Structures are given as C-alpha cells and as structure tokens.
Amino acid sequence: MAAYTINVNGEDQKVEVDPDTPILWVLRDHLQMIGTKFGCGIAQCGACTIHANGNAIRSCSLPISAVGDMKLTTIEGLSKEKDHPIQEAWLAHDVPQCGYCQAGQMMSAAALLNRNPSPTDEEISSAMNGNICRCGTYIRIHAAIKTASQKLS
Amino acid sequence: MTVIKTRINRRSFLKVSAASGGGMLLGFSWLASCDPKEQQDVKEPPKEWFDINAFIKIGDNGDITIFSPNPEIGQNVKTSMPLIVAEELDVDWKDVTVQQADLNTVKYKRQLAGGSQSIRQGWKSLRMAGATARKMLLEAAAKQWKVEVSQLSTDKGRIIYRDQSLSYGEIAAAAAQLEIPEEVALKDRKDFKLIGTRVKNVDGSKIVHGEPLFGLDYQAENMLIAMIVHPPAFGMKLRSFDHSSIKSMAGIRDVIQINTAPEKVQWSDVNAFPDLIAIVGETTWQVMKAKKALTATWENMTPLESSTEHDEKLTNALAGKANIMRKDGDPDKVFKNASRIIEKTYSAPFLGHNPMEPMNFFADVTADKAILVGPIQTPEFLRSSAADLLGLSEDQVIVKMTRMGGGFGRRLYGHFGLEAAKISQQLNQPIKLIYSREDDMTQGTYRPAYKVTYKAALGENNELLGMKVKGAGLPGSPLFPNRYPAGTIDHFMIESVDVGTNISTGAWRAPRSNFIAGAEQSFLDELAEAMEKDPIDFRLELFDRAIKNPVGKDNNYDAERYAGVLKLVKEKSNWGTKTPGIHRGVSAYFCHNSYVAQVLDMEKTGDRLRIKKVWCAVDCGIVVNLEGAENQIQGGIIDGIGHAMYSNIQFKDGKPLQENFNSYRLIRHAEAPLEIETFFVDNGIDPTGLGEPSLPPIVAALSNAMYQATGHRYYNQPFALAEQGNSIKIG
Numbered sequence: 001m002a003a004y005t006i007n008v009n010g011e012d013q014k015v016e017v018d019p020d021t022p023i024l025w026v027l028r029d030h031l032q033m034i035g036t037k038f039g040c041g042i043a044q045c046g047a048c049t050i051h052a053n054g055n056a057i058r059s060c061s062l063p064i065s066a067v068g069d070m071k072l073t074t075i076e077g078l079s080k081e082k083d084h085p086i087q088e089a090w091l092a093h094d095v096p097q098c099g100y101c102q103a104g105q106m107m108s109a110a111a112l113l114n115r116n117p118s119p120t121d122e123e124i125s126s127a128m129n130g131n132i133c134r135c136g137t138y139i140r141i142h143a144a145i146k147t148a149s150q151k152l153s
Numbered sequence: 154m155t156v157i158k159t160r161i162n163r164r165s166f167l168k169v170s171a172a173s174g175g176g177m178l179l180g181f182s183w184l185a186s187c188d189p190k191e192q193q194d195v196k197e198p199p200k201e202w203f204d205i206n207a208f209i210k211i212g213d214n215g216d217i218t219i220f221s222p223n224p225e226i227g228q229n230v231k232t233s234m235p236l237i238v239a240e241e242l243d244v245d246w247k248d249v250t251v252q253q254a255d256l257n258t259v260k261y262k263r264q265l266a267g268g269s270q271s272i273r274q275g276w277k278s279l280r281m282a283g284a285t286a287r288k289m290l291l292e293a294a295a296k297q298w299k300v301e302v303s304q305l306s307t308d309k310g311r312i313i314y315r316d317q318s319l320s321y322g323e324i325a326a327a328a329a330q331l332e333i334p335e336e337v338a339l340k341d342r343k344d345f346k347l348i349g350t351r352v353k354n355v356d357g358s359k360i361v362h363g364e365p366l367f368g369l370d371y372q373a374e375n376m377l378i379a380m381i382v383h384p385p386a387f388g389m390k391l392r393s394f395d396h397s398s399i400k401s402m403a404g405i406r407d408v409i410q411i412n413t414a415p416e417k418v419q420w421s422d423v424n425a426f427p428d429l430i431a432i433v434g435e436t437t438w439q440v441m442k443a444k445k446a447l448t449a450t451w452e453n454m455t456p457l458e459s460s461t462e463h464d465e466k467l468t469n470a471l472a473g474k475a476n477i478m479r480k481d482g483d484p485d486k487v488f489k490n491a492s493r494i495i496e497k498t499y500s501a502p503f504l505g506h507n508p509m510e511p512m513n514f515f516a517d518v519t520a521d522k523a524i525l526v527g528p529i530q531t532p533e534f535l536r537s538s539a540a541d542l543l544g545l546s547e548d549q550v551i552v553k554m555t556r557m558g559g560g561f562g563r564r565l566y567g568h569f570g571l572e573a574a575k576i577s578q579q580l581n582q583p584i585k586l587i588y589s590r591e592d593d594m595t596q597g598t599y600r601p602a603y604k605v606t607y608k609a610a611l612g613e614n615n616e617l618l619g620m621k622v623k624g625a626g627l628p629g630s631p632l633f634p635n636r637y638p639a640g641t642i643d644h645f646m647i648e649s650v651d652v653g654t655n656i657s658t659g660a661w662r663a664p665r666s667n668f669i670a671g672a673e674q675s676f677l678d679e680l681a682e683a684m685e686k687d688p689i690d691f692r693l694e695l696f697d698r699a700i701k702n703p704v705g706k707d708n709n710y711d712a713e714r715y716a717g718v719l720k721l722v723k724e725k726s727n728w729g730t731k732t733p734g735i736h737r738g739v740s741a742y743f744c745h746n747s748y749v750a751q752v753l754d755m756e757k758t759g760d761r762l763r764i765k766k767v768w769c770a771v772d773c774g775i776v777v778n779l780e781g782a783e784n785q786i787q788g789g790i791i792d793g794i795g796h797a798m799y800s801n802i803q804f805k806d807g808k809p810l811q812e813n814f815n816s817y818r819l820i821r822h823a824e825a826p827l828e829i830e831t832f833f834v835d836n837g838i839d840p841t842g843l844g845e846p847s848l849p850p851i852v853a854a855l856s857n858a859m860y861q862a863t864g865h866r867y868y869n870q871p872f873a874l875a876e877q878g879n880s881i882k883i884g
Contacts, residue, residue, distance in 0.1 A: 001403065008699035009689065018403065025438040029378075034370040035363020037558070039509050041441075041591040044814035047509055075363030087361045094353045094780050097788050098227025099360035100367060100558025102507040125823035132814065134509045134559050135227050136791030137570075140784065 006067050008033070009077025019065035024048045025066055035075035035103050038123060039132070046131030049104035049111075050074045056111035075103040076077075078110060086110045087146040094145040097135035105131045109145045117152045119145070161609035164170070203325040203475035205289060206333065207260035208238050208282040215310055215322035216576065217244050220254035222261035223271045224530055225356070226560040227788075228844040229781035230271045232355045234279055237272075237779055240347045241283025241340060244310040244321065246627055248595045251355045256532045256552045266530040266557075267565050267660065269842025272777055276839055284337045286328075290817050292711035293327035294319060311359050342775070342837055343430040351780035353410060356556060368527035368555040371515045371585065377406060377434045379576045379584040382447060383426040383596060384480045386807030387656045388457045391428045399432065406582075408432050411575045413568060415541040421534040424568040425657035431576045433584060441589065443492030455655045457807030460502075463627055466652050467500065467604035467842035470625035474501070475648035481645035484610075485617035492608035495683050499607070499672035499772040501870040503627075503802040504600040505817060506661055510558020511593050516573035517583035523550045535567035539574045561792075562660040566598050591812045599802055600661030601669045603631040610644070615684050617851045619644030624669070627654045633668045637715065639742065640708030641695035656804065662792065663744055663845035670742040671797060671852025671870070679866060686740050688857070692716075710743045714772050717834060718750035721770035725832050726752040734758065735765065738857030742850035743840025747773040748834075751790070753826075753854035762883045764794065764826035767854070769847060771831060774838035782843055786831045789847030795820025797852040798873045798883065818871075824884040 003016050006023075007083070008031065015030045022041075025032040027050075036059055039047030043058035050059045051073035078084045086106050096102045112119055112127040119127065125144050133141065173389040187453070199212030210218045219235035219242075235251045244449045254261055263274050287307060294312040295302045304314060311318045317514045321328075359366050379483045384390055416429035430449060434440040488494060514527035523543055529535050532552040540547045557564060573586035605624035609883070614616045630649035639645060661667060681691035691863050696719070698704075699712035709757070722728070734756055741750035752768040767790050799818035803810045811817035856867040 004532070017436075018442075020442075021436075021438045025436060029438070030438040033363075034365050034372075037367075037509070037588075038437075038511065040371065040814050042590075042813055042815060045509065045590075078363075081216065081643075082358075082362050083694060090361045091353065091357050094228075094357060096354055096357060096360045096782065097229065097510070097784055098557060098559040099354075099356065102360050103363045121827075128822040130821075132509065132819050132821060134561070134792075134819060134822070136788035136795070136818075136825070137784065138791060138822045139787055139827075139829060142825075150746065 004064050006072060007069065008072045009074060011062040012042065017064060018061045021052070022060050022063060022071040023062045023067060023072065024059040025135065026058065033074055033076055037100055037103055040103065046108060047101050047104040049131065051107060051111055054111065056108045075107060084110060085151045086113065089098050089144040089148040092147060093140045095137050095144050097137055101131060101133045105133065105141055109148070113149060113152055118149055161532070163861050166810065182335065185469065199322065201768050203666050205286040205325065205386030206282055206327055206469065209242065209286045211321050211325035213322045213325065215248060215320040217249045217321070218539035219249055219251055221251050222254045222264050222275070224264065224266040224532060224554045224557060225253065225562070226266045226530060226557040227268065228271070228785065229778065230351055233272060233777045233781055234275055236347055236352055237276065237279040240345055241637040242287050243307040246347055253554055256536065256554065258533050264532055266560065267562065269844045269846065270768060271754045272279060272840045273746065273842060280339050281337060281483040284339050287388040288334050288337050289328040289331045290324055292331055296731045297324065297327065307756050332629065346563060347776055349779060350776065351781060352778045352787060366556040367510050367558050368515070369510055369515045369587065370750040371526050371555060373515060373517065373581045376515070376583045376585055377433050377435060377468060378437050378575065379431055379438050379586045380444050380589065381572055381592065382430040382432070382444060382449060383592065384451050386457055386583055387425055387597065388453055388807040389451040390454050391430065392450040392452045394430050394447060394449050398448050399443040399446050400440065402443045405443045406433050406435070406828065407578055407580055411572065411579060413542065413571045413575050415538045415571065417541050419538055421531045422538055422568065423566045423598055423659050424631040425658055429572060433576065433580060434581070437587060452695065452828065458654060458656065459805050462610050463602055463804070467602065467625045467627060470650040470652050471498070471604060471606050471623055473650070475623055475650045476647065477648050479633060479639060479645070480521060484619045484621055484646040487644040488610045488681065492613050493617055494613040495611065495680060496606060496608045497676055497778050497868060498604060499675065499868050501606040502667045502802050503529065503602045503656065503801055504661060504796055507563040507594065507817070507819065508557070508559030509561055510560060511590055512588040513586055514570040514573035516577035517584045518574055518578040521549055521754040523574055525550065525574055526553040526555060527570060528564055529570055530560050530564040531567055535570045538567065538605055539571055542571050543574055543578055545687045558597040561662040563598060590814070593601040594812050594817060595809045597657035598659040599656060600667065601629050601658040602627040604677035605631055605669065605672050607672065609680050611684065616643065617684065617860055621646045623648040625650040625652050627652045627656070631665050631667065633709070635707045635709040637710055640697055640699045640703045640705055642659055643704055645704065666742065666744040666849040670849030671856065673738040674742065674850060674853030675856050678853065689728055690718060692719055696714050714748050715743055717749045718770040718772050721832055721834065722750040722752050722768050725770065726768040736858050738854045738861060740850040740853035740857065744849055745846050747771065747843065747846040749846045749850050751850050751854040753851070753858045755858040760882070762862055764883060766828040766830065767826045769829060769831045769849070771847065772834035773846065776833050777840055778785060782833065782866050783831050785843050786847040787829045790829055790851045791820060791825050793848040793851035797855055799871050801871050801874065807825050
C-alpha cells in the first residue's frame with residue numbers, strides 16, 4: 001500500500017492503494033466514480049476509456065503508480081453543465097442501446113475532437129476502432145461525432 | 154414510415170382480429186389482484202401521489218409515474234412499454250417519469266427479457282392499464298362536474314368539458330377511490346399521438362453523464378467484493394484448493410468453496426460449474442490479484458472435448474441416421490430421378506454472448522431474508538431458484554432489477570445470482586460478485602455449434618423438384634421444420650440429429666434462427682444461380698406457391714407478409730440496377746413473428762471490402778417507438794455481420810481457447826456498414842418481435858454479397874477465419 005494524490009476532474013484526490021492498482025478500480029472502488037466501466041481488463045474493449053492530459057487512455061491498464069501529475073478526466077468531469085457537444089449529440093441521436101460502453105465511446109470521441117475538431121469519416125473510424133459496442137450502435141456513434149464536430153467547428 | 158398494401162388472407166385476418174384492440178371493448182380482470190403501490194421517491198416529488206393501478210401513479214401536480222415492468226437489457230422496453238401506457242392514458246410524454254417496477258408477477262405477469270416478447274405480450278395489458286386509468290379519471294371528473302363521461306374528452310393529461318378543463322393531478326385523488334372498470338375502450342390507431350413517433354431512451358441522460366444504472370454500479374453499506382474461480386475445462390470439477398497461498402494477501406477476507414446447484418433445477422439453471430471457489434475481499438483489484446495467485450487442483454468428471462472432435466461428430470451425425478421432423482411428398486423418389494443435385498453444407502461455431510457488462514450480482518442474505526440486486530433477464534426464475542438454494546421461501550427473496558449492460562440471452566441463466574446469494578449466505582455478509590471477462594467467456598452457456606446440409610433436386614428443365622435439409626447441433630437442432638421454405642416445395646424433408654456435448658449452451662439472440670437463416674438463404678442464393686434465376690424472383694416464386702397452393706397444412710408463416718418485405722426491399726434498393734464496384738446480396742427471414750428482408754451493398758476496391766449500405770424492410774406490425782425500433786434493427790444487423798465474420802469459441806481438451814477480446818473478435822467501428830436504411834411496413838397489425846429478427850437474415854445478405862464481390866461462396870462461420878483459404882477483410 002502507498003499513498004497517492006491524483007488529479008481527477010480538476011480536483012486532487014488522496015488514496016491509499018497498492019502501486020499496481022489500475023486507475024479504473026481506484027475510480028470505481030475508492031473514489032466511488034462509477035461512470036467509467038469495466039469491460040475486459042486488458043485494454044481491448046475501451047469501456048474504461050478516460051482522458052489523461054486530454055488523450056484517451058484505457059484506465060484498466062494504467063496503474064496508479066504511473067499517473068504522477070497527469071490530469072485525469074472521467075465521464076463525470078467531461079462537462080460541468082452536462083452539456084459537452086459529444087453528450088448533447090449522443091442524446092440527439094439517441095445513440096445508446098444498453099448504454100454500458102457509451103461512457104468509453106464518448107471519452108474516445110471527445111479526445112478525438114480535442115485534437116481534431118473536424119475529423120474525416122476515416123479518422124473517426126480509426127479513432128473509434130478501440131471501443132467495442134456489443135449492441136452495434138456504431139452508425140449512430142459515427143453520426144453523433146459528426147454532429148458534435150459541426151457544432152465545434 | 155413506408156406504406157405498402159398487404160392483402161390480409163383469411164387465416165391471418167382471424168389471427169389479427171383476435172389480438173387487435175382498435176376500438177374494441179375488452180373484458181377485464183387482470184387488475185383484480187392489484188394492491189396499493191408503496192410510494193417511491195422521484196425528483197421534485199409532488200405533495201401527494203395517487204396510485205391508480207400497478208403501472209400508474211399520478212401526482213397532485215399532474216406529474217405521472219409509469220412503472221416499466223420488464224427488465225431493460227438494451228432492447229429499450231423501459232421506454233417503449235411505458236409509452237404504450239402513456240398513449241392510452243393520453244398524457245404528455247414530457248410529464249412522465251419512468252421507474253423500473255419491482256419484481257411482482259402477480260401485478261405484472263411476465264417480467265422477463267427474452268424471445269422478443271415484451272411488447273408482443275405486453276401490448277394489450279399495457280394499453281388496458283392506460284385506458285382504465287383514463288376512464289377512472291374521466292368518471293371522477295364527470296362526477297365532480299355532474300355531467301356524463303361521454304361529454305368529456307382528454308388531451309395531454311387534461312380532462313376537457315366545453316371551455317373548462319382540469320389536470321389529471323387535480324382529479325387523481327377522487328379517481329383513485331373508484332372501482333376499476335370492468336370494460337374499457339381502447340384508442341383507434343388513427344388517434345395515436347405517441348405510438349409510432351420518435352421517443353428518446355428514458356435513461357439517455359443518465360447514460361451519457363455516467364450516472365449509476367447498472368448492476369456493476371450497485372453499492373451497499375459494508376459490501377465486500379467477491380469473485381469466483383471455476384474449473385478451467387468443461388468436464389472438470391474442483392478437487393482441492395489452497396487458501397494459504399492467498400489468505401494473507403492485502404484486503405482478502407475469505408476464501409470458500411460453494412455449491413450452487415438448486416435441488417429443483419429449472420430451465421434457467423444451466424451451469425456447467427456448480428462447485429466453485431469464491432474469494433472475498435475489500436476491493437476489486439485485491440480480489441483479482443488473489444484470484445490469479447490462488448492454486449487449485451481439478452479432476453476429470455467426463456471426457457474433455459476438442460473442436461476437431463466436435464466437427465467430426467457433427468459431420469458423422471449428418472452422414473448417419475436422423476429424426477424426420479417433416480416430410481412432404483416423396484423426396485427420395487424425386488432425388489433418385491433428378492437430373493442434377495445441388496448439395497451444400499454450412500456450419501457455425503460455439504459463440505459467447507459477451508455482453509459488455511460482465512456478469513455480476515449483489516446479495517445480502519440473512520437468516521430470514523435475501524436481497525438480490527443486479528442484471529437479470531429472468532428475475533422470477535432467479536427468485537425461485539435462490540429460495541430453493543438458500544432454504545428460504547419465495548417471499549423471503551427480493552430480486553431487484555438493474556439496467557443491464559447487454560444480455561443477448563446470457564442473463565437468462567442466473568447462476569451468477571445464485572453464486573452471489575450463496576457466498577453472502579455462507580459468510581453472512583453483503584457482497585457484490587463480479588466476473589472477470591475471462592470468467593464470463595470461459596464459463597459456457599454458449600450458442601450451440603451447428604452444421605446443416607441442404608440438397609436440392611433439379612429436373613430436366615432446371616426446375617426444382619424437391620429439397621432435403623438435414624441439420625445437427627451440439628446440442629439440439631438448428632431447424633424449424635415448418636418454416637419457409639416448407640410449404641413451397643412438393644417433395645420436401647427436414648431431418649435433425651441432436652449431438653450431445655458437455656459444453657454448456659443456452660439461448661443466444663434469435664436462437665437457431667441466428668444460424669439457420671444464414672444457411673438457408675445462402676443455399677437459396679446458390680440454387681437460384683444454378684437455376685439461372687434472379688435470387689429475389691426465385692424466392693417470390695416460392696412464396697407465390699405458398700400463397701396460392703401451400704404444400705402441407707402446418708406452415709408457420711404468412712407467405713404474403715413474407716413476400717411483402719421482399720418486394721419492399723426490392724423496390725427501395727432498386728434491385729436489378731448495377732452500380733460499378735458495388736456487389737449485392739439479398740436475404741429474407743421470419744422469426745419472432747416478424748418478417749425482415751435485406752439487401753446488402755458491398756464495395757470492393759482492390760482487396761478492400763466495405764459494406765456501403767444495408768437496405769432493410771421490416772414487417773413487425775405497429776411500430777411503437779420509431780427511434781428505438783430503428784436502433785434495434787441497426788444493432789441486430791451489425792451484431793449479425795460481426796458474429797458471422799469474426800466470432801468463434803474453440804476448445805482444446807475441454808478448455809475454451811478464447812478468453813478475452815484479444816482472441817475473441819467482435820465487430821468494430823470501422824467494420825460496420827456505413828449506412829442502414831430501414832423501411833417499416835405500415836399494416837396496423839399488433840406489434841411483433843423486434844429485438845431479434847433483423848439479425849438472422851443479414852448473415853446471408855453478407856455471404857451472398859461476398860460471393861458477388863469475391864467469387865467465393867462462404868459456408869463456414871466465421872467467414873474471416875484464415876483457414877477457409879478465402880481470407881477477406883472488411884473495413
């Protein structure tokens with residue numbers, strides 16, 4: 001066990017955990033931030049996607065010992081007023097079916113638009129290829145990213 | 154919505170009129186046992202709520218709460234079932250808050266997610282719940298105004314009499330005192346205001362903002378985390394384990410053995426591994442680490458099976474004796490006299506369900522009570538099996554349903570709920586059981602593996618004389634003997650062989666149909682080609698036979714509605730026109746009482762294949778929520794393409810070789826079709842299934858388009874498997 005201070009959604013959080021504890025479980029079990037989901041545990045499905053310094057990462061495979069002063073953002077912190085263009089577009093396109101993977105999908109999409117506000121179809125497909133949606137909502141995800149992109153640019 | 158004319162034949166008319174509610178008076182007894190609903194908190198509650206019936210409570214400020222009876226698994230019933238109630242109640246949807254109902258099958262009857270049945274079975278009772286409540290509100294208002302009910306009307310949660318009106322909230326107290334009417338008139342379809350419109354998912358906002366909804370998100374005081382360790386191979390059981398290896402690890406509280414087999418086994422108790430090791434600790438990561446460190450020994454119970462042997466067993470079964478499930482005419486004779494016989498064999502492997510939310514359940518079991526909370530498609534069955542296992546009575550077991558992160562049939566089988574209950578009982582401790590992805594993918598309950606051979610006998614003039622179909626399953630049969638093309642061919646035979654296995658299997662989205670539709674519709678494509686016919690015209694000729702002069706009496710489909718969707722997709726996709734670089738495949742299938750026809754357009758650029766568009770015609774009767782309906786159709790198509798292309802569970806010495814998404818492939822964003830356009834037939838028939846029917850046919854629309862694009866026929870799933878020698882890549 002070791003003590004860590006990590007920055008999540010703009011706030012410093014102190015936790016005492018084993019150094020190899022993935023951020024996913026720090027968020028879910030220690031900080032009670034359950035918006036970030038567990039899907040595979042091996043960075044293959046993207047359900048646990050969060051931002052580290054604005055980049056999409058898989059929180060199931062990032063141990064707390066590697067976080068240092070990274071600024072982490074989770075689905076709970078994606079927007080203060082619950083109005084991130086990605087969230088609004090997801091609602092407008094009624095994207096979710098079961099909804100379980102969607103936090104990870106949205107975090108990947110938001111990171112894409114952070115670095116590239118007007119992605120091409122190919123760029124969207126490539127950036128979103130690490131996030132599995134078992135219900136098959138990919139077409140609506142794609143359309144929602146285009147809508148959010150238009151709003152941003 | 155697209156309208157096509159579908160002449161309703163006498164048989165389907167009788168079926169329809171018996172089930173139709175448009176303007177009819179319906180006898181009414183199902184609410185007799187309705188007991189008062191306990192008050193539940195909602196956001197900004199009104200001062201007082203009035204329980205009108207099991208589905209509806211109305212606040213004094215006009216707020217409406219509608220209880221959604223069935224488990225929500227992503228099929229969107231939490232939106233569409235209350236929407237049906239709201240339609241007949243005649244309220245503004247924005248005034249409605251939806252709550253998941255508790256498990257109470259006295260009040261709500263069938264509370265189960267499976268078989269695309271929620272809307273089909275709920276249609277009448279949901280409408281009656283809304284309509285009786287509306288009638289009680291009208292009666293109360295008529296009394297207050299001292300006028301006749303017939304002089305009143307309703308709109309958006311208000312009762313109107315000439316120039317006066319009052320809200321449902323103002324009259325709810327009086328209405329709640331009235332007797333439940335014995336008869337009630339349902340709306341005419343032309344008066345629908347909500348049904349058939351686009352309504353957004355009621356949990357949409359919670360989902361996109363990461364609020365707790367799912368079983369895995371459930372928290373309770375003093376709750377510990379539990380994980381299980383099951384045998385590594387089918388055919389094995391636990392011999393012993395060594396707690397000393399992990400007992401001293403940080404956060405680990407206990408390591409125990411549990412037996413989870415209920416005495417009275419129900420259909421939902423499929424489980425290859427009832428004897429398990431359970432590890433309980435403070436946090437998930439600590440328990441995961443202990444699970445990896447645990448040492449256990451296992452022993453063989455039954456022979457350990459491998460995929461090569463599975464394939465041989467299926468092949469041998471098809472070569473041997475089988476049960477005849479249907480026989481028309483004299484197929485042996487026409488095959489003997491045939492000028493040409495076309496014979497093709499199709500296969501598909503075991504599949505995992507792999508819902509994105511791994512199996513999990515919360516349990517808090519004490520001496521006289523069990524509280525079980527989590528994602529379950531069959532809460533009623535979990536309750537009775539849990540009562541049996543725990544030695545409690547059913548009314549001592551409370552099962553609460555959370556939103557499910559997918560299911561696809563996996564959560565029909567609630568062994569994980571029983572495991573959670575048993576761990577909690579044995580340790581006298583509230584726990585949340587969590588499966589790792591590996592636990593889930595290697596636990597079983599797979600879609601069975603299938604193989605089927607289609608044979609057609611052609612005559613001198615290339616005419617179809619007869620057909621023989623022989624299928625085998627590990628276990629079960631993939632065949633439905635009385636579905637199309639039964640009824641269209643004079644000499645016809647269906648045979649099945651059930652091949653035993655110790656791999657546990659269960660229902661997987663559109664059971665049997667998910668395999669047989671692809672095989673049948675691929676074969677018809679190849680047959681049409683051999684007969685030098687257009688694949689749609691060939692199918693329509695067969696339907697024409699079934700409409701005019703069906704073979705046999707027991708044909709489980711309506712040939713006109715079937716032909717209707719095929720004609721619709723033909724027209725919408727401009728079938729017959731050629732676009733350079735685009736290769737097309739067609740398919741049609743009927744299951745869950747719905748008819749679906751699809752055309753898939755595949756683009757080939759060099760070696761790269763891309764699914765440009767899927768055209769999909771659907772006859773599922775009345776569409777309740779167009780937004781959700783289109784989403785289900787799209788999901789089924791993408792799911793079907795993905796599993797046919799990529800997914801596969803194989804075995805070596807009883808051990809599943811695929812354990813996680815690095816070796817088990819699911820379809821990804823770049824591989825999905827670029828566009829899916831859906832056309833619903835508008836025929837006013839009561840709604841039929843929608844969660845499953847778009848999946849089965851797409852397998853053949855895909856393989857038929859792939860044939861056009863590559864020149865290779867694809868017989869064995871997954872199509873992208875390199876061993877087929879025709880390795881292809883989509884995306």
